[in-house]
Amino acid sequence: MEILGIFKALSDETRLRILKLLEGGELCVCDIVAALDTSQPGASFHLCVLKEAGLIRDRKEGRWTHYRLEDSDMFRRFLLLSVMERAEGGVFEKDRVRLGVFLKGKEEGCKGLRPNEGR
Amino acid sequence: MEILGIFKALSDETRLRILKLLEGGELCVCDIVAALDTSQPGASFHLCVLKEAGLIRDRKEGRWTHYRLEDSDMFRRFLLLSVMERAEGGVFEKDRVRLGVFLKGKEEGCKGLRPNEGR
DNA sequence: ACAAAACATAAATTAAAGTTTATATAATAA
DNA sequence: TTATTATATAAACTTTAATTTATGTTTTGT
Numbered sequence: 084m085e086i087l088g089i090f091k092a093l094s095d096e097t098r099l100r101i102l103k104l105l106e107g108g109e110l111c112v113c114d115i116v117a118a119l120d121t122s123q124p125g126a127s128f129h130l131c132v133l134k135e136a137g138l139i140r141d142r143k144e145g146r147w148t149h150y151r152l153e154d155s156d157m158f159r160r161f162l163l164l165s166v167m168e169r170a171e172g173g174v175f176e177k178d179r180v181r182l183g184v185f186l187k188g189k190e191e192g193c194k195g196l197r198p199n200e201g202r
Numbered sequence: 203m204e205i206l207g208i209f210k211a212l213s214d215e216t217r218l219r220i221l222k223l224l225e226g227g228e229l230c231v232c233d234i235v236a237a238l239d240t241s242q243p244g245a246s247f248h249l250c251v252l253k254e255a256g257l258i259r260d261r262k263e264g265r266w267t268h269y270r271l272e273d274s275d276m277f278r279r280f281l282l283l284s285v286m287e288r289a290e291g292g293v294f295e296k297d298r299v300r301l302g303v304f305l306k307g308k309e310e311g312c313k314g315l316r317p318n319e320g321r
Numbered sequence: 322a323c324a325a326a327a328c329a330t331a332a333a334t335t336a337a338a339g340t341t342t343a344t345a346t347a348a349t350a351a
Numbered sequence: 352t353t354a355t356t357a358t359a360t361a362a363a364c365t366t367t368a369a370t371t372t373a374t375g376t377t378t379t380g381t
Contacts, residue, residue, distance in 0.1 A: 124331095
């Protein structure tokens, strides 16, 4: 049953955190690992569950995999919106901060490099 | 986090079956046990999870506890509606049939009894 | 061709959730 | 008051899901 898989995917805090992060736009796995401060296989596992449930999409580019929200149908769109609105607490804010720091660090590393020369 | 509890409550097939049954109106625990063809403590456990998540309400009357859907707020109403619409498969139909048979049996047992004399 | 980075997958472990079995409680009927 | 019915709760057990640790794959940089 499709709907059961969707609710199961949404019934885990780590996965709600990932969805909230993706609200800000596409992210690669290492961004998510940095933001959640968790293990890389752990993040991959949860991303897989979310993808199977049709809540996120992936896009491969070189050695990176970028994930973004999949809200092409009404039901999923509503659920994702609900997560954005109703998922609250310090965890999400902290994730957002860690992500910011990490992304900033990435930018710094690229200073002075020409396109396609970065990490 | 409230939303997490709601999704957790919805991430189990037995509980979706209970919600679907309650679509038809209030039921007592023994109705649900009969419809699901499961154990009474099992049904009580799942009813408890659904109640804690605010998806159903209970009403005590004599030795019975009657449960019904709680759709007083928009979000829960939408989720419950989604379950009604999107939960599909033979299980639900079978539950409905078993419930019908059981309720019919109850009625029969009451034939010829004055009010408050039957089960 | 070799090394390193980004991610995925698999096996082993741990933790959480669901089921079963037994017992308790509360209300009604006899 | 004793027995019975409807339900709840608790403890033991089983199943499922999540985490950890180790390794594999692919792509890119040197």
